[in-house]
Amino acid sequence: MLTSMLKLNPQTRALWLSGLAAAYRTAAACAIVAVATLFGPAALRRQVAFPAFSYVTVILVITGASLGDTFRGCWDAFCATVLTVIPAILGLWAIGPAELTTALTAVVVGMAAFVVMLPDHKTHLVSKRIALGQIVIIYVVAYDKGGETDPVMHPVHVAASTAVGVVACVIALLLPYPGLATCQVTAE
Structure with a gap:
C-alpha cells in the first residue's frame, strides 16, 4: 500500500492524504463523542439525551480538516441552537407537549423549518442543517413522549x-495527526 502511494503524482498524493486526514479527524471526533456519552460523568450523560445527534453534528461540522473551519462550524452550531432552542422552549411552554397532535406537530415543524430556511445571506448552510435536525428532534420527541416532556429541559x-x-x-482537530516522513520528502 505504501509503495503504491509513493508512486502517485504529487497532486494525487496530496489529495489522498488530505482525505485521509479528514477521515482521521472525523473518526477521532466520533470516538470522543462515544467515550463522553458512554463513559463520561453521570451529569454529562444525563444532559446528553441524544448522542446520535452528537455524531450528526460531528459529521456536519468537521467537513474541512482545518481548525478555522471547525471554529466556523462551532459558531454555526451556536447560531443554530439559538435559532431553534429558544423558540422551541417558548413554543413547547405555550402549547404544552401533552397537547401536541400529529397535525399540530407537523405544522409546528413546518413553520419552524420555514423560518430557519428563509433566504438570508448571513446564516451559513451548516447552521441551517443543524437547526433543522434540532427542530425535528425537539418536536417529534416531544410529540412521542407527550406530557412526560419537560418544555424547558x-x-x-x-x-x-x-x-x-x-x-x-x-x-x-487539536490532536496531532501522524505524518510519515516519506510523505514530507520531496524528490529533487
Whole structure:
C-alpha cells in the first residue's frame, strides 16, 4: 500500500492524504463523542439525551480538516441552537407537549423549518442543517413522549447533544495527526 502511494503524482498524493486526514479527524471526533456519552460523568450523560445527534453534528461540522473551519462550524452550531432552542422552549411552554397532535406537530415543524430556511445571506448552510435536525428532534420527541416532556429541559438536552459534538470536533482537530516522513520528502 505504501509503495503504491509513493508512486502517485504529487497532486494525487496530496489529495489522498488530505482525505485521509479528514477521515482521521472525523473518526477521532466520533470516538470522543462515544467515550463522553458512554463513559463520561453521570451529569454529562444525563444532559446528553441524544448522542446520535452528537455524531450528526460531528459529521456536519468537521467537513474541512482545518481548525478555522471547525471554529466556523462551532459558531454555526451556536447560531443554530439559538435559532431553534429558544423558540422551541417558548413554543413547547405555550402549547404544552401533552397537547401536541400529529397535525399540530407537523405544522409546528413546518413553520419552524420555514423560518430557519428563509433566504438570508448571513446564516451559513451548516447552521441551517443543524437547526433543522434540532427542530425535528425537539418536536417529534416531544410529540412521542407527550406530557412526560419537560418544555424547558428537553430542548436543553438537544442543545447539550449538539455541544458535545462541537467540542469533540475541536478536540479532534487539536490532536496531532501522524505524518510519515516519506510523505514530507520531496524528490529533487
